[in-house]
Amino acid sequence: MAFDYGKFVSSGVGKQLATALGLPRPSRLRRHEPGDPLIGGAVLVAGHGDAPVAELLTGALSADVQIATSPSTSVSGVVVDMTQIETPADLETLRGIVGPALKTLGATGRVIVIGRPVEDASSVAQSAARRALEGIVRSIGKEMRGGGTANTVYVAEGADEGVIAPVRFFLSGRSAYVSAQVVHVGSPVAPIEQPADLDRPLAGKVAIVTGAARGIGASIAEVLSRDGATIVAVDIPAAGGPLSEVANRLGGTALQVDVTAQDAGEKIVEHAKARHGGFDIVVHNAGITRDKLLANTDADRWDSVLQVNLLSILRMNEALVPAINDGGHIVNVASIAGIAGNRGQTNYAASKAGVIGMTRALATDPQVIAKGVTVNAVAPGFIETEMTAKVPFATREAGRLMNSLSQGGKPVDVAETIGFLAWDSNRGVTGNTVRVCGQMLLGA
Ligand SMILES: NC(=O)c1ccc[n+]([C@@H]2O[C@H](COP(=O)([O-])OP(=O)(O)OC[C@H]3O[C@@H](n4cnc5c(N)ncnc54)[C@H](O)[C@@H]3O)[C@@H](O)[C@H]2O)c1
Numbered sequence: 001m002a003f004d005y006g007k008f009v010s011s012g013v014g015k016q017l018a019t020a021l022g023l024p025r026p027s028r029l030r031r032h033e034p035g036d037p038l039i040g041g042a043v044l045v046a047g048h049g050d051a052p053v054a055e056l057l058t059g060a061l062s063a064d065v066q067i068a069t070s071p072s073t074s075v076s077g078v079v080v081d082m083t084q085i086e087t088p089a090d091l092e093t094l095r096g097i098v099g100p101a102l103k104t105l106g107a108t109g110r111v112i113v114i115g116r117p118v119e120d121a122s123s124v125a126q127s128a129a130r131r132a133l134e135g136i137v138r139s140i141g142k143e144m145r146g147g148g149t150a151n152t153v154y155v156a157e158g159a160d161e162g163v164i165a166p167v168r169f170f171l172s173g174r175s176a177y178v179s180a181q182v183v184h185v186g187s188p189v190a191p192i193e194q195p196a197d198l199d200r201p202l203a204g205k206v207a208i209v210t211g212a213a214r215g216i217g218a219s220i221a222e223v224l225s226r227d228g229a230t231i232v233a234v235d236i237p238a239a240g241g242p243l244s245e246v247a248n249r250l251g252g253t254a255l256q257v258d259v260t261a262q263d264a265g266e267k268i269v270e271h272a273k274a275r276h277g278g279f280d281i282v283v284h285n286a287g288i289t290r291d292k293l294l295a296n297t298d299a300d301r302w303d304s305v306l307q308v309n310l311l312s313i314l315r316m317n318e319a320l321v322p323a324i325n326d327g328g329h330i331v332n333v334a335s336i337a338g339i340a341g342n343r344g345q346t347n348y349a350a351s352k353a354g355v356i357g358m359t360r361a362l363a364t365d366p367q368v369i370a371k372g373v374t375v376n377a378v379a380p381g382f383i384e385t386e387m388t389a390k391v392p393f394a395t396r397e398a399g400r401l402m403n404s405l406s407q408g409g410k411p412v413d414v415a416e417t418i419g420f421l422a423w424d425s426n427r428g429v430t431g432n433t434v435r436v437c438g439q440m441l442l443g444a
Contacts, residue, residue: 026407027147030108032173032416034199034226039076039110039171042066044101047081048093053114053160054081060164064198065171071100077110077171082133083155085115087125091132098140107146112170113137114163117154117184130154134182141180141439142404149179149405149439155428156186162428164194169420177413179404180439188427190327190372201423203228206279208268208320210259211286213239215385216333218246219411220283223419225250229281232272234259259286259312265319273323280328281422282320284313287333287351289387291344302347309351314358321362324373329422332359332377333414334433339379340442352379356433363431374430376421381437382408403438 030040043065047054057079058067068075078101080094098111105111113133121127133152140150151170155163162185169175195201207224211217212233221231231252235243240256247254255271257264272279288308290301313332324330337345338352356377362368363375382388382399388408391399400408414436420426421434 026405027107027145029147029176029405029407030173031176031410031412036173038064038168038198040108041076041106042068042073043077043079043110043171044068044071044073044075044097045079045081046071046097047084047114048090049084051081051084053083053155053163054079056160057081057164057167061167061171071097074104074106075101075109076106077112078105079112079167079171080114082113082115082130085126085129086123088129088132090129091136094133094136102140102143105144105148107148108173108176109144109146109148110171111137111140111144111148111150112153112167113150114153114155114167117156120156138180138439144179144404147176147405149175151175151179152182154182154184159185159187159428161192162186162188162426165192165420165423165426166429168198168425169417174416174420176416177405177409177438178417178434178436181434183429183434184432185428186430189369189374189430190424190427192427193424195423195425197228200228201425202281202419205229205281205422206232206272206276207281207283207422208232208234208272208279209283209285210234212246213243215387216380216383216411216414217283217285218242219415220285220418221246221250221252223412223415224281224283224422225252227419229422230276232268232276232279234268235286259316260307262315264312265316268316269319269323278323278325280325282324282328282330283333283418283422284316284331284355285333286312287335289345289348291348293344294346297347305347306351306354309348310354310358313355317362321365321368321371321373324371327372327424327427328374330362330373330375331418331421332375333418334359334377334379336379336381336435336437336440336442339433339435340440359433360431372427374421374427376430377433378414378417378421379433379435379437380409380414381435381440381442383414383436384408384410402442403440405438407438409436409438 213235
């Protein structure tokens with residue numbers, strides 16, 4: 001059996017040894033279960049100046065969360081509205097609120113800071129102050145203990161209603177492995193609709209998931225189904241057995257198609273229309289690796305990775321984008337390798353960085369905007385799957401530990417973030433790439 005550092009340092013002797021040597025010890029993360037409250041305790045909501053977003057959030061969240069207004073109360077989460085800051089001197093408000101709160105914040109605590117976009121600032125000093133928020137929050141992420149996370153939301157003037165969905169996500173157990181991220185909220189591409197049932201935010205939706213037979217794709221299918229969606233599970237014919245198992249278990253349908261086939265997009269559209277009357281969500285998850293140093297990478301190795309991970313998505317979208325229901329959501333699976341680069345993965349990093357570029361561009365495509373469709377990406381860090389189980393011991397343990405939560409993520413963490421990017425209450429978020437990496441130190 002392979003040595004598991006996380007299990008070892010949680011055991012009696014391992015715990016003592018880790019404490020004596022100052023080694024990192026992973027905390028138990030709070031992961032969402034249906035019926036769970038949004039967060040276990042009170043949330044301090046405060047801010048600078050009139051703090052209009054804090055007021056909006058207090059109204060929006062008070063039905064589900066106990067709101068605290070004084071930093072002296074013991075809380076499970078802190079939300080700070082810094083939208084009204086003018087100069088770096090105003091950052092003192094953030095220190096004054098979060099500093100004391102960190103002393104009482106329980107395990108798996110949450111810090112969320114809200115600002116206005118740096119590029120919309122009216123002065124150089126204001127730009128500096130707004131950009132400083134990101135630096136502060138990333139540092140808080142590294143100071144948090146007990147599986148806590150810290151994230152930033154930049155919301156454009158006039159788009160404040162769009163912060164409710166990201167704040168809900170970041171407070172909840174759905175964001176267990178998401179830390180030090182920056183989510184940008186703009187004018188919604190279609191009217192924002194808050195879910196009737198917070199546990200089933202995807203009720204009535206049809207979701208296509210590629211690469212759904214196993215690993216992260218199977219988990220995405222499971223989470224989207226749990227949240228109310230009907231699943232079209234897509235994978236290669238060779239994975240037909242496990243693919244049907246996933247589809248049958250979730251009451252969805254299976255479609256055996258290689259995403260690199262010229263007519264893959266048309267086949268998916270045909271299937272979704274014939275079996276489900278259309279579709280609302282597309283998750284481009286299918287992906288492969290063919291690792292070698294660039295010096296040893298031949299044209300076949302190069303091409304196969306680019307074909308599956310990137311070119312197939314571009315080609316399929318030619319059929320999927322015109323056919324997706326208005327107000328739908330497209331989510332692409334990128335990778336931290338596309339941000340930080342990785343030795344032996346130039347082909348993979350090219351494909352995943354390409355996915356991030358494509359996501360940004362497609363989100364601003366006039367046809368996509370006219371349909372009110374959002375396009376976002378997730379970039380997983382080290383996720384515990386069959387793929388990462390095969391990584392050599394030292395590299396694997398380094399991958400697991402080199403993040404602020406000192407552990408690998410689970411497929412469900414990626415799936416939950418994809419689910420959030422498919423909520424109709426989240427229509428102000430488009431063109432974003434959200435890392436699911438526990439604040440991995442690579443490419444930070
Ligand atoms: N596991 C990680 O740590 C990690 C990290 C970053 C990104 N990712 C990305 O997440 C996604 C899922 O990864 P995983 O770890 O679950 O991998 P996996 O190999 O376990 O699963 C990938 C699935 O995609 C399917 N697939 C491959 N080629 C296909 C094709 N041509 N047509 C249709 N289906 C195809 C496979 O059959 C398989 O079911 C990939 O895009 C991967 O690059 C994974």
